[in-house]
Amino acid sequence: CCEADYYSSTGAFQRLAKSPGFRGVSLTATVLFLVWLGMVVDYNPAGALSEAPQVFIVMHWLFVLFYSLELCVRLLAFESRGNALRCLGFKLDIILLLELIFAACVPAGNVSMQRFVGILDFVQFARVVSLINAMPELAILFKGLAVAFRSLLWCVLLFALMIYIFAICFSRIMAGTPDSEMFVSVAEGMWTLWTHGILTGSPGDLAEYIQEHGGGGAAFLFVLFFLMSFSMLVVMAGVLCEVLSSVASAEVGKLKAAYIVTALRGAQCSSAFWTSKEGFLHGLQSEPGSVLQQHGIDLAELAEFADFLFADGGFASLDALAGEVASIGMPGSNSDNVRKDVRRDIMRLERRLLRSLGNSSSPDVSGACE
Numbered sequence: 217c218c219e220a221d222y223y224s225s226t227g228a229f230q231r232l233a234k235s236p237g238f239r240g241v242s243l244t245a246t247v248l249f250l251v252w253l254g255m256v257v258d259y260n261p262a263g264a265l266s267e268a269p270q271v272f273i274v275m276h277w278l279f280v281l282f283y284s285l286e287l288c289v290r291l292l293a294f295e296s297r298g299n300a301l302r303c304l305g306f307k308l309d310i311i312l313l314l315e316l317i318f319a320a321c322v323p324a325g326n327v328s329m330q331r332f333v334g335i336l337d338f339v340q341f342a343r344v345v346s347l348i349n350a351m352p353e354l355a356i357l358f359k360g361l362a363v364a365f366r367s368l369l370w371c372v373l374l375f376a377l378m379i380y381i382f383a384i385c386f387s388r389i390m391a392g393t394p395d396s397e398m399f400v401s402v403a404e405g406m407w408t409l410w411t412h413g414i415l416t417g418s419p420g421d422l423a424e425y426i427q428e429h430g431g432g433g434a435a436f437l438f439v440l441f442f443l444m445s446f447s448m449l450v451v452m453a454g455v456l457c458e459v460l461s462s463v464a465s466a467e468v469g470k471l472k473a474a475y476i477v478t479a480l481r482g483a484q485c486s487s488a489f490w491t492s493k494e495g496f497l498h499g500l501q502s503e504p505g506s507v508l509q510q511h512g513i514d515l516a517e518l519a520e521f522a523d524f525l526f527a528d529g530g531f532a533s534l535d536a537l538a539g540e541v542a543s544i545g546m547p548g549s550n551s552d553n554v555r556k557d558v559r560r561d562i563m564r565l566e567r568r569l570l571r572s573l574g575n576s577s578s579p580d581v582s583g584a585c586e
Contacts, residue, residue: 219290219303219305219306220233220234222294222295222296222299222300222302222303223293223294223295224293224294224295225295227292227293229289229292229293230293232289232293233289233290233293234293238289239350242286242346243346243347243350245279245282245283245286246343246346246347247347249279249340249343250340250341250343250344252275252279253337253340253341256272260272263324263327263330263334264322264323264324264325264326264330265319265320265322266322266323266324267324276316276319276320277320279316280313280316280317280320283309283312283313283316284313286309287306287309287310287313290306291306305345305346308342308345311339312339312340312342312343315336315337315339315340316340318333318336319333319336319337352467352471355467356460356463356464356467357460359463359467360456360459360460360462360463360464363459363462363463364456364459367459371447374447375444375447378440378443378444378447379406379409379410379440380402380406382405382409382436382437382439382440383399383402383403383405383406383408383409384402384405385436386399386405386409386426386436386437387399387400387401387402387405389426389436390426398412398425408422409422409437409440422437423437423438473535473538473541474538475511476508476511476513476538476541477534477535477538479507479508479510479511480504480507480508480534480538481534482507485499485503485504485534486499489504489534489537490530490531490533490534490536490537491530491531492526492530493522493523493525493526496522496525496526496537497519497522500515500518500519508541513541518541525537525540
């Protein structure tokens with residue numbers, strides 16, 4: 217969830233938690249903390265915090281104090297304290313703070329517990345998530361990689377198929393030759409090609425071995441490497457660019473919708489603006505329409521698609537309407553695609569009417585549908 221959505225609308229703590237300065241200080245502290253973790257690994261010889269030099273003890277408790285105060289401010293900013301447990305980010309920060317406190321309480325001399333805490337310290341790198349969310353470029357990149365994971369699996373399957381085919385080829389070529397233990401079976405050949413060729417990235421030694429025991433079979437090895445390198449370059453680059461483009465478009469749409477919501481809230485439009493078509497059209501001719509026009513929204517385009525927007529009734533919230541407004545009214549949006557979808561729905565309705573009436577003629581109902 218978005219934590220700020222559950223904040224109270226009044227009070228000093230909610231103003232502080234929503235302020236850009238508070239967010240900037242938190243991100244700066246997170247960067248310093250991640251840098252400090254690396255310094256602890258390099259310069260702190262002690263296994264337990266109680267045995268560490270004084271500077272490490274002081275810095276550790278300073279970070280505990282800061283993150284405690286930050287969580288207190290965020291907790292007091294909630295309209296209902298119970299809503300804090302509905303936010304994954306808030307619960308994660310509580311767990312990370314408890315881990316810091318637990319690491320400080322490990323007794324000296326307990327080697328097994330110190331090793332466990334050393335491994336547990338890796339969870340602190342979950343704070344990188346806040347940095348990623350603060351940087352849209354990194355967020356788009358990571359989301360793109362997550363979406364591309366399925367496509368990457370198919371690429372791996374393609375490479376495995378290539379290795380399988382050439383393993384059969386080399387096993388046949390080198391069958392019956394002495395000292396050909398690397399290709400005694402198809403499975404062994406696949407393992408050889410993977411470990412001695414693909415992973416190392418230098419097929420020279422393997423090519424010499426194949427040339428020595430299999431005659432001209434070394435040429436097939438270079439064909440394999442060429443095919444895999446070319447396929448990896450084309451497929452991976454194409455998939456990554458396509459996925460990143462899709463994710464970036466989606467993120468831009470979300471940002472547009474967020475700007476529109478902020479603008480409309482400032483205009484103080486009534487709930488009728490997003491619950492009924494009449495209220496929506498009336499709003500376009502008053503203050504909400506002026507605000508949208510200032511943000512580059514084409515009001516004529518929106519009015520044209522009013523029937524389409526409210527075909528299933530009103531919207532549940534201003535945010536839901538803003539997403540549709542961003543996709544239709546922004547310059548360079550997909551309004552042409554939306555118009556095509558509307559026309560396609562009209563054609564489907566025509567066919568349904570014809571089937572229900574059992575009439576072979578084609579009455580002109582498109583005007584009525586529009």
